[in-house]
Amino acid sequence: MSTNTEFPGPVKWVDDRLGIAKIGKKNLRKVFPDHWSFMLGEIALYSFIILILTGTFLTFWFKPSMAEVEYQGSYSLLKGLHMSEAYASTLDITFDVRGGLLMRQIHHWAAVLFIAAMMVHLLRMFFTGAFRKPRELNWLIGFGMLFLGIIEGFLGYGLPDDLLSGTGLRITNGMIQASPVVGTYMNFFIFGGEFPGDDFVARFFIVHVLLIPGIILALVTAHLFLVVYHKHTQYAGPGRTQKNVVGYPLFPVYTAKAGGFFFVVFGITALMGALMQINPVWLYGPYNPAEVTAGAQPDWYMGWLEGSVRIFPGFESHFWGITLSWNLIIPALIVPPAFVTLVALYPFIEGWITGDKREHHLLDRPRDVPTRTGIGVAFITFYAMLWIGGGNDLIATHFNLSLNHVTWFLRFAVILGPILGFWIARRWAISLQRADQERLLHGLETGVIMRSPEGKYTEKHQPISTYEAYSITARDRLVPHEIGPETDENGVRAPRRALHKARAALSRFYYADAVQKPTTQEIEEAHEHAHDADEIHELTEDTETYREVTSDRS
Amino acid sequence: MSNDNLPVKPEDEHGVVEVAEPIPDPGLEPHEPRITDIDPKAADRAERQVSGMFGLATLLVLGSCVAYFAIPRDSILEFGPLSGNANNMVIGLCIGLALFLIGAGAIQWAKKLMVDEEISEERHAAHSSPQQIAEITEAFKEGAEESGFGRRKMIRNSLIGALGILGLPAIILLRDLGPLPGRALYNTIWAKGIRVVNDVTDRPIKPSDLVVGQLVNAAPANLAPLQEENASEYQNAKAKAAVIVVRIKPSEIRTKPGRENWGIDGILCYSKICTHVGCPISLYEQTTHHVLCPCHQSTFDLADSAKVVFGPAARPLPQLPLAVDSEGYLVAQSGFHEPVGPSFFERG
Numbered sequence: 001m002s003t004n005t006e007f008p009g010p011v012k013w014v015d016d017r018l019g020i021a022k023i024g025k026k027n028l029r030k031v032f033p034d035h036w037s038f039m040l041g042e043i044a045l046y047s048f049i050i051l052i053l054t055g056t057f058l059t060f061w062f063k064p065s066m067a068e069v070e071y072q073g074s075y076s077l078l079k080g081l082h083m084s085e086a087y088a089s090t091l092d093i094t095f096d097v098r099g100g101l102l103m104r105q106i107h108h109w110a111a112v113l114f115i116a117a118m119m120v121h122l123l124r125m126f127f128t129g130a131f132r133k134p135r136e137l138n139w140l141i142g143f144g145m146l147f148l149g150i151i152e153g154f155l156g157y158g159l160p161d162d163l164l165s166g167t168g169l170r171i172t173n174g175m176i177q178a179s180p181v182v183g184t185y186m187n188f189f190i191f192g193g194e195f196p197g198d199d200f201v202a203r204f205f206i207v208h209v210l211l212i213p214g215i216i217l218a219l220v221t222a223h224l225f226l227v228v229y230h231k232h233t234q235y236a237g238p239g240r241t242q243k244n245v246v247g248y249p250l251f252p253v254y255t256a257k258a259g260g261f262f263f264v265v266f267g268i269t270a271l272m273g274a275l276m277q278i279n280p281v282w283l284y285g286p287y288n289p290a291e292v293t294a295g296a297q298p299d300w301y302m303g304w305l306e307g308s309v310r311i312f313p314g315f316e317s318h319f320w321g322i323t324l325s326w327n328l329i330i331p332a333l334i335v336p337p338a339f340v341t342l343v344a345l346y347p348f349i350e351g352w353i354t355g356d357k358r359e360h361h362l363l364d365r366p367r368d369v370p371t372r373t374g375i376g377v378a379f380i381t382f383y384a385m386l387w388i389g390g391g392n393d394l395i396a397t398h399f400n401l402s403l404n405h406v407t408w409f410l411r412f413a414v415i416l417g418p419i420l421g422f423w424i425a426r427r428w429a430i431s432l433q434r435a436d437q438e439r440l441l442h443g444l445e446t447g448v449i450m451r452s453p454e455g456k457y458t459e460k461h462q463p464i465s466t467y468e469a470y471s472i473t474a475r476d477r478l479v480p481h482e483i484g485p486e487t488d489e490n491g492v493r494a495p496r497r498a499l500h501k502a503r504a505a506l507s508r509f510y511y512a513d514a515v516q517k518p519t520t521q522e523i524e525e526a527h528e529h530a531h532d533a534d535e536i537h538e539l540t541e542d543t544e545t546y547r548e549v550t551s552d553r554s
Numbered sequence: 555m556s557n558d559n560l561p562v563k564p565e566d567e568h569g570v571v572e573v574a575e576p577i578p579d580p581g582l583e584p585h586e587p588r589i590t591d592i593d594p595k596a597a598d599r600a601e602r603q604v605s606g607m608f609g610l611a612t613l614l615v616l617g618s619c620v621a622y623f624a625i626p627r628d629s630i631l632e633f634g635p636l637s638g639n640a641n642n643m644v645i646g647l648c649i650g651l652a653l654f655l656i657g658a659g660a661i662q663w664a665k666k667l668m669v670d671e672e673i674s675e676e677r678h679a680a681h682s683s684p685q686q687i688a689e690i691t692e693a694f695k696e697g698a699e700e701s702g703f704g705r706r707k708m709i710r711n712s713l714i715g716a717l718g719i720l721g722l723p724a725i726i727l728l729r730d731l732g733p734l735p736g737r738a739l740y741n742t743i744w745a746k747g748i749r750v751v752n753d754v755t756d757r758p759i760k761p762s763d764l765v766v767g768q769l770v771n772a773a774p775a776n777l778a779p780l781q782e783e784n785a786s787e788y789q790n791a792k793a794k795a796a797v798i799v800v801r802i803k804p805s806e807i808r809t810k811p812g813r814e815n816w817g818i819d820g821i822l823c824y825s826k827i828c829t830h831v832g833c834p835i836s837l838y839e840q841t842t843h844h845v846l847c848p849c850h851q852s853t854f855d856l857a858d859s860a861k862v863v864f865g866p867a868a869r870p871l872p873q874l875p876l877a878v879d880s881e882g883y884l885v886a887q888s889g890f891h892e893p894v895g896p897s898f899f900e901r902g
């Protein structure tokens with residue numbers, strides 16, 4: 001094969017202007033490691049693209065207006081009814097634009113998937129410690145996208161102006177109104193006066209189709225740029241170190257796989273849009289502030305906020321001519337933002353506790369950092385309890401329980417559940433670590449029983465492969481942060497001693513009970529001991545025959 | 555983290571952890587050839603499989619175009635549990651399957667036929683090299699020096715001031731997003747002498763229309779005319795004025811002091827707007843006189859001044875004092891004595 005030093009015509013035209021060879025050289029064969037858990041972010045990205053495509057289709061017919069019209073479309077059950085143009089045009093998209101219902105349903109399913117994928121992606125980051133230096137910024141960017149995605153979905157849900165979406169807005173309006181001092185003002189500015197008014201659809205629309213997608217797009221770009229710049233993390237394994245990245249080249253394998261995966265995700269959302277009904281707004285009717293549908297449920301990602309206000313006991317204070325609605329201030333305005341902030345800042349909290357300032361490109365297995373894993377499970381449990389609270393009525397009716405009991409149970413579970421979850425997950429991780437250690441030091445149980453000349457019975461163990469042994473041990477030694485000497489060489493007391501002490505204590509707690517990987521010496525000792533006791537043997541033909549004898553006997 | 559306990563001493567803060575301990579890195583596992591690498595026949599089969607998927611996708615895409623024109627837009631497809639608009643379903647099925655096949659084909663191609671040997675690339679630390687840092691610091695200093703930004707404090711401070719104040723119009727210009735709340739939340743269109751009408755039929759209600767145990771959704775008589783005048787005023791007024799009228803056996807009612815003459819023979823009228831966050835309450839249970847808000851299950855006892863018996867709401871539903879006018883219809887004695895709907899800070 002001869003090497004070309006010149007591009008063919010059209011490519012040359014581009015290169016003369018852009019110098020594509022310079023950019024391409026570095027990136028065309030860029031390496032991406034392969035693992036199923038790395039696809040979660042891709043799903044989020046692809047559903048965002050699907051949202052832009054289907055959303056743009058919808059904008060061609062959707063009329064973001066609350067002007068009242070009489071419906072004259074082809075859905076006979078609502079014919080002649082007064083409704084907003086927004087709702088009427090949503091009905092038109094559904095019944096009179098061919099493929100309109102399909103696009104609406106794909107749009108909605110992709111929205112649900114978008115947020116779900118981002119959340120699971122975030123959990124993957126959390127449990128593998130992918131957020132550690134140098135990737136803290138990408139963690140925050142990801143959080144920003146998740147936050148905006150949820151707001152975006154909520155605004156979209158409000159656009160059709162059907163009974164369900166109006167009810168959701170009414171609830172939000174009531175929550176905003178509970179904010180001390182500024183509540184009523186915020187509401188009047190957002191809704192252009194009293195609820196519902198005739199402004200919000202037009203306002204929400206422009207935020208929904210331009211402002212937030214624009215910001216998300218910018219964040220996606222930054223996010224992907226950083227992934228390329230830092231290079232992808234990888235799981236530890238033979239030949240996969242902190243200093244390299246092993247995987248398939250961008251061109252062709254990764255392009256084919258990732259590109260193909262885009263079509264798979266699009267195909268699946270299209271099939272869902274074709275076959276699975278979602279948000280059948282025509283069944284709900286136009287918004288009417290004096291009506292509500294029973295058992296109304298918001299999209300799944302709003303469930304935890306809903307649950308939070310559902311299970312909080314109702315009390316408010318009245319004094320000095322003001323009202324403080326604790327039943328909303330705490331569960332809607334304090335708890336969710338505080339929880340989100342805590343999770344968002346977790347990388348910095350963990351970094352401070354462990355004092356770890358090094359770069360990490362190898363992912364942790366969740367079991368290898370039991371405390372972090374426990375904290376993650378506590379976060380999930382907290383979220384899950386609130387989420388279940390969002391459906392407390394469904395649970396009560398389905399399982400024939402009293403709503404009162406379900407609510408009281410959840411009030412406790414939301415606090416005790418995370419503690420229990422933390423403890424169980426941490427213990428579980430530690431026992432998995434012990435099992436690993438066991439495999440490493442004593443090999444695999446073969447089920448073969450040996451009798452020594454003295455008549456002692458032992459089980460034969462087979463050592464695991466060097467590759468596996470390396471993978472198990474390719475992780476950090478966990479060393480708690482130390483406070484250092486009380487005074488420095490010059491006898492000056494170290495400043496902020498109490499803080500450092502607290503930090504050291506936290507750090508000890510963080511690493512407490514985690515199984516330390518063995519040292520070279522420990523491994524050698526274990527193997528020698530095994531040989532003495534005849535525990536570890538390569539399985540030879542002899543042992544095979546022996547196995548038959550033993551299994552006959554048993 | 556005390557550095558000397560680490561497997562490898564990091565030279566500085568950027569130190570990368572090294573983990574090749576206690577077992578030395580054996581290097582990448584040897585590459586296992588796939589069946590398609592060894593057997594040309596298997597490779598050909600894979601090729602046919604992949605191009606089969608792409609070919610089928612093409613047919614499906616064409617199918618979706620045909621379906622768009624061929625299937626009437628109002629035809630319904632009933633197929634077991636699947637039922638819905640046939641046009642949408644068939645177009646969606648064809649496009650969905652086509653997309654899926656294109657994707658699956660590409661992935662299959664990569665997995666079966668493209669070279670699958672993993673390659674390795676070096677990583678570089680995220681931070682700049684000391685030399686780059688020295689260079690950029692130098693360049694920045696030079697620029698800063700040339701601008702005199704650091705020396706001429708007056709310019710710097712006045713610029714910062716001018717830029718900072720720019721935020722002010724950015725906020726002020728949003729002022730006209732809405733009117734100030736004023737007294738809007740305190741008032742409804744209920745007033746003395748306004749008739750209570752059924753909210754579906756718009757007919758005024760007589761006490762004799764209600765039997766014990768009955769609950770009617772109602773509205774003020776002056777609401778309906780608003781709809782023609784101004785649809786958005788109408789919605790806003792309705793969002794606050796919606797009420798429920800209920801008739802309870804007088805012996806079961808526990809009247810709050812001061813409200814003795816607010817009901818008519820056990821007929822009571824309450825705001826329909828939940829005091830939690832404003833959903834219209836809806837489910838009435840006759841035997842207990844409890845009414846439930848479907849949004850977060852706040853439950854109010856209508857026989858006991860609509861006080862909260864369960865759920866996150868903190869206040870009873872406001873009660874509308876009733877009277878009977880000269881023609882025998884239910885009317886309001888006055889408007890509500892407190893703001894209806896969810897609480898707000900300045901409510902008192």
Ligand code: HEM
Nearest residue numbers: 052055056058059062108111153156157159160209213279
């Ligand atoms: C970025 C993430 C996005 C999310 C999570 C999202 C979510 C939603 C949701 C849940 C709905 C309600 C759909 C229904 O059931 O009717 C909706 C409606 C809508 N969205 Fe989006 N959307 C996103 C982006 C976009 C973009 C980029 C556009 C346009 C360029 C768009 C245009 C629309 C329109 C016009 C509607 C109203 C149409 C209707 O209700 O039929 N969306 N969106």
Ligand code: FES
Nearest residue numbers: 828830831847850
């Ligand atoms: S709005 Fe009625 S319980 Fe929340």
